[in-house]
Amino acid sequence: MTNTDLTIIITTFKSEDKIDTCLNSIGNDIRVIVIENSNNQKFKNYIENKYQNVECELTKENLGYGKANNKGLKKVKTRYSLILNPDTILKKKSIDNFFSFIKKKIDFAILGPAQNELILDKTSSDLIEVESVKGFAIFLNMEKFSNIGFFDENIFLYLEEIDLCKRIRNINEKIYVDQSIKIFHDGGKSVNEKFSNKIELLRNWHWMWSLFYYNRKHFNFFYALILVSPKFISALIKIIFYKLIVNDKKNKIYSERLNGLINSILGRSSWYRPTLD
Numbered sequence: 001m002t003n004t005d006l007t008i009i010i011t012t013f014k015s016e017d018k019i020d021t022c023l024n025s026i027g028n029d030i031r032v033i034v035i036e037n038s039n040n041q042k043f044k045n046y047i048e049n050k051y052q053n054v055e056c057e058l059t060k061e062n063l064g065y066g067k068a069n070n071k072g073l074k075k076v077k078t079r080y081s082l083i084l085n086p087d088t089i090l091k092k093k094s095i096d097n098f099f100s101f102i103k104k105k106i107d108f109a110i111l112g113p114a115q116n117e118l119i120l121d122k123t124s125s126d127l128i129e130v131e132s133v134k135g136f137a138i139f140l141n142m143e144k145f146s147n148i149g150f151f152d153e154n155i156f157l158y159l160e161e162i163d164l165c166k167r168i169r170n171i172n173e174k175i176y177v178d179q180s181i182k183i184f185h186d187g188g189k190s191v192n193e194k195f196s197n198k199i200e201l202l203r204n205w206h207w208m209w210s211l212f213y214y215n216r217k218h219f220n221f222f223y224a225l226i227l228v229s230p231k232f233i234s235a236l237i238k239i240i241f242y243k244l245i246v247n248d249k250k251n252k253i254y255s256e257r258l259n260g261l262i263n264s265i266l267g268r269s270s271w272y273r274p275t276l277d
Helices: 019-024 041-050 065-073 094-103 160-170 193-218 221-244 248-265
Strands: 006-012 031-036 054-058 080-084 088-090 110-112 127-129 137-141 175-178 183-185
Touching (some): 006 065, 006 094, 019 088, 065 080, 080 094, 110 160, 193 221, 193 248, 221 248
Parallel strands (some): 006 031, 006 080, 110 175
Antiparallel strands (some): 088 183, 127 175
């Protein structure tokens, strides 16, 4: 196995502040596909001129995390792929340790790097079977996805990797975390900080939309409704509270949480997009 057996997919959106650090941590012998969720030709030209191993495709519009990654995954011709967030940095030997895992010939569909919440005792192996991995870095064994596809494109943001892991487990495929693979994640920093207020509203809207959608999809409508009811009530109370104390910022956040949840309950698409200029 060599680095030519791996393709890296990075979905970007207003990620100019982070992308260089991420790409500089990747060896130049690995093919990288950047899917930019906009029509930013200047960004594409910059990336492709600076990094000879990187192809940048413009989507023309913001497709979201899952749909954009799917566009990249459909271009992959290697046996394995690695989905990365732009606010990640590969640590020393990250890729070498992945191929060390491959050489063990362990049957797997998804492999995640070290996860902070997994604490292993001193006698444990670095390798642990899990139900799901975090979306900031996901290795895929591409042949395992021929029958189920990749990310659910109904989901714009949040829980798309949990959904994918759930579908993989449903067909009895294996998901592992290898603690020897270290990838730093500067969580929530993919988008330029000057857009932080609007991105906060987007995240709150889509978190609630995706939470109800995921549970309705994999369980049923009434289970999902019961699950989100406390969050519905909490958001409603906080909207009233922050309206009374004239805190417009918090009022807008909880209004978007409630709006995302209502739209999902009513079966509407994950349509919400902020205008970022």
